[in-house]
Amino acid sequence: METSLHQQLKQLYADEHDRREVSVDGYRIDAVVGEQLIEIQSASLGALREKVRTLLDSHDVLVVKPLAARKLLVKRARRGGKVQSRRRSPLKEDIFSVFYDLVHFVDVFPHPRLTLHVLLTEQEEHRVPARKRRWKSKDYRVEDRRLVSVLETHEFREAGDLAALIPADLPQPFTTEHLAAATDQPRWMAQKIAYCLRKTGAATMVGKTGNALLYEMQDAAQRAA
Structure with missing residues (x-):
């Protein structure tokens, strides 16, 4: 299911006059702005690798990767229920956190037609109790992630941008x-x-x-x- 975070970032990068959720070369694309394809990727960059590699043969592609520099954990008793607690997560991502994913994307990046935006964001993570608990499993599941603000935007086009x-x-x-x-x-x-x-x-x-x-x-x- 698409998160609020994903929807909000699509709206940030593509206004109402741009095309969203369109099919290009057999792939579902988050947005098309002018001649550039835009993909929002909260999950692993590696999951996009083959898709982006194929699209780069004939298109300019912008990949947007949000990182959670600040995260507020919102706990509910059930989906859509009353908020039980709010607390700041002690886990914080910084710009170097992108390398955790980039190891699975370096056979695509850099490329003359590829731009990578890494966003340091403030997010809310909404949690509800897990339906069933397995051994060593978490006692919650993430119901939604929401964008509060974009704190910084880092653009990468070539190896020198990483070196910087x-x-x-x-x-x-x-x-x-x-x-x-x-x-x-x-x-x-x-x-x-x-x-x-x-x-x-x-x-x-x-x-x-x-x-x-x-x-x-x-x-x-x-x-x-």
Whole structure:
């Protein structure tokens, strides 16, 4: 079922004069604005990979990926029922969270006809009790997600746009340990960032130190040359 978040973002990107929910080349597209196809993707970018790859053969495509920088959890006893509680979620996504998904999309991005918008948003997540509880399952299910506001919009068209997220004081060459410290991310996320930088050409692997791989940002390598 389409969430309120998805509907709201379609309205944000396509006004009443644009086409929404149309068929293009056998695919259902969220919106068409001018000559550009727009896809809103709250779920994994990897789920869009083959669809976008095919569409890029003959269309300009904009993929919009919302991240929850702030989230208010709204609990109800049942669907459409009275609100029982509201609380802020301790989990917060930032711009580096996009790399969690991008690892499944780097064989499509970058592309001359592809634009990626990453939105840092404030959202409401509405929860109701789960119908049946399984072992280790959550005791709730998400009824809906709603957009409160867009806090920041980041646009990515090429590998250099990803590289621009990396702090300038990152040592060259660097390990994922250096990258984790520079970006204030856990090591496992730094590994995903390094993978995406390498696969998109923003960084190259230049050797090893002990068991750790060494990387170098492409612009740093060009300056050294």
